[in-house]
Amino acid sequence: MTTVANSVPDSLPDTMVAIDPQQAGGPEVLVPVERPLPSAGPGELLVRVAAAGVNRPDVAQRLGVYPPPPGAPTIPGLEIAGLVVAVGEGVDAGMLGKRVCALVSGGGYAQYCSAPAGQCLEIPEALSMIEAGAMPExxxxxxxxxxxxxxxxxxxxxxxxxxxxxxxxxxxxxxxxxxxxxxxxxxxxxxxxxxxxxxxxxxxxxxxxxxxxxxxxxxxxxxxxxxxxxxxxxxxxxxxxxxxxxxxxxxxxxxxxxxxxxxxxxxxxxxxxxxxSTLRPRSGEFKALVAEEIARTVWPHVAAGELKPVIDSVFPLDQAADAHRRMESSEHIGKIVLEVP
Structure with a gap:
């Protein structure tokens, strides 16, 4: 059972726009499709995504050489930033309406994404959604x-x-x-x-x-x-x-x-x-411990405006193919980010 935030519409849609290629290939396979809305399971948040970082593992997944780990969404995207619109069982309802960024095992290239609460960090005022979406991975x-x-x-x-x-x-x-x-x-x-x-x-x-x-x-x-x-x-x-x-x-x-x-x-x-090491297949318990350590040791610097990601470029979600072309060119400096409507 999930609780829906009062600061967002009373009901959530049944479907969403996502990038979810059904076959491996070049950037051209990254086209918008309609997918069912994910739910916030036990210990999870449902985030209305505002920004999603683009990373090399996303490219490898698109090429078919780095499949998602068991249980992860087929939708690519390992980091997101957005607004919490629902919480699952065992999660503090006070998180509703909070701006968070999160490390996820997949699902970021979409309008909504579920994320383990332990892998989320509240976004301080010093960070924009675009900057926050470029941080976790x-x-x-x-x-x-x-x-x-x-x-x-x-x-x-x-x-x-x-x-x-x-x-x-x-x-x-x-x-x-x-x-x-x-x-x-x-x-x-x-x-x-x-x-x-x-x-x-x-x-x-x-x-x-x-x-x-x-x-x-x-x-x-x-x-x-x-x-x-x-x-x-x-x-x-x-x-x-x-x-x-x-x-x-x-x-x-x-x-x-x-x-x-x-x-x-x-x-x-x-x-x-x-x-x-590789990070994506590690357990949620490990990632939650890392998030706690980062919140304690690094996040104060972020809140003070002392640490922000270098943003190379921002693409709309429906131009994910161009974002991947930019990454594969190796001309970028810093992070490439998808802005999600």
């Missing part, structure tokens, strides 16, 4: 991998590949907030300059410079304490050469392939840690 990902798995500490250095992506820009800004020296790689001088503006200490054009040599140069030969890697493949042994003794290497994607040659003697001799 990158924030949860960077926090769990850089500050969790790589356990970075103030004063340490971090190398981030894809420094002007949504993940990269969030890593730069979080690193700056928590006292890290952030070194990034990017594919053009323009992107490198923008990364410096956002807060990176050093930016390396990987097309014209050897990032291994540059990391050694800017660290005085010491290397970095941690690496956040989205590239994989032949980058991994090069990354290992960039690590300081006792360094930590965290893999979150494998854009250049899932296999790598690892110099084990080097890993052993310098006591390196190689780890990684």
């Amino acid at each position: 990158t924030l949860f990902t960077v926090w769990t991998n850089v500050f969790g798995r790589a356990y970075v500490a103030e004063g340490e250095s971090l190398l981030v590949h894809g420094g002007t992506s949504g993940i990269g820009t969030m890593a730069i800004m979080l690193g700056r907030l928590f006292g890290l020296t952030v070194i990034v790689t990017a594919g053009s001088d323009e992107k490198c300059a923008r990364a410096i503006e956002i807060g990176a200490t050093h930016a390396i054009n990987y097309r014209t410079q050897d990032f291994v040599a540059e990391v050694k140069r800017v660290t005085g030969g010491a290397g970095v304490q941690a690496i956040l890697d989205m590239v994989g493949g032949d980058y991994v042994p090069r990354n290992i050469a960039c690590l300081a003794d006792d360094g930590r290497h965290v893999s979150i994607a494998a854009q250049r392939g899932p296999k790598a040659e690892i110099p084990l003697w080097d890993v052993m001799r310098r006591r390196l840690t190689l780890t990684g």
